Amino acid sequence: MADLIFDPEEHGELFSAYLDGQLTPSEVAIVCELLDGSEEAIEEFRYLRSTRRALRLLPEFEVPAALLPDGHLGDRLSAYLDGELVSLEHRRVTKHLVDCADCRAELQELDRARIAVRSLPGVETTMTGEIPATPVPRRRRRIIAGAIGASAAAALLVGLAVGGGDEPVFVLDDLNARHVARASAEPGFAFLPSTIEVAAP
């Protein structure tokens, strides 16, 4: 191989890309050869490396918490009660519920509300006029729920739960198992929240 003469204009870019791990093997070979052949190349390389390091060591700012959604479960709670979450998300939701008293309380209220709704005679047919023949696709349902807002859906549900009764003892595993069992035993059960959400303004 002919000796390479280091030219900062021509080769500096290779050094930068080398530091970023973005070179092809043949380009890496050129970089190695340049670094072997010249003090000037080594100095240029060191300056670029330090500059890159200074950039990468810039402290990271915390994003103000008020800019992000609060991290609570929101409209995922209904899907959770329906036993409709895929296992990965189900685990995430369960984990959050273990840690978060607010969401546990909301889940409990949603649960009481849906029991009250389900005990109303004929509610599944009066909400929308008919029982849907096929479930609303998951994707669309989520968008609808997002559009009207979880709180609106929850308010509607809670509004129907007049005279909630005694405070039940809340056991997460219990509740969870009960609803998964019920959702699979009663096909109409899982459709209820989506029909209510669709009917909301």
Add this chain to the structure above:
Amino acid sequence: MTDESTPTWEDVAHRYGRKIYNFAYRLTGNPDDAADLVQETLLRVRKGLSSYQPGSFEGWLWRITRNAFLDGIRRKKRRPESALPEGDHHSLGSSPSPDEVLSSIRLSDDVQSALLKLPYEFREAVVLCDVVGLSYDEIAEATDVPVGTVRSRIHRGRKLLRGMLTWPI
């Protein structure tokens, strides 16, 4: 498209909110602009997620972020320049010594003000690479230029910075 491959916008907010905030902060040196960008980007992500086609999520997200940023710049063009961030905005990780804190703030202020003097294309490429941590391919997708251009911008940006920083750093 499955629930696993398409994140919810809440997931995006929590996973990328901080990166988006830092992207804008380093490009503008200004916490208010950074906050605006986080809100605007999450709004656009929320609207856009339903039409997102599985592919390079990072490329998609950062193209949205970058366009939101440039639109914001255009809107605010007449607003007077804000002062550089104060030292107390910095989050410095786990309890370094006071000396380390001071020198780190001095250095990062030095680097930050040098960044602000770079031409926009170079600053953007350097920030996406070194602050956000994208690959050249992802930067090319986000900024809509060939990878070779990305490589050249990153290098020229660092080279200009090198000339502006006080050595040894």
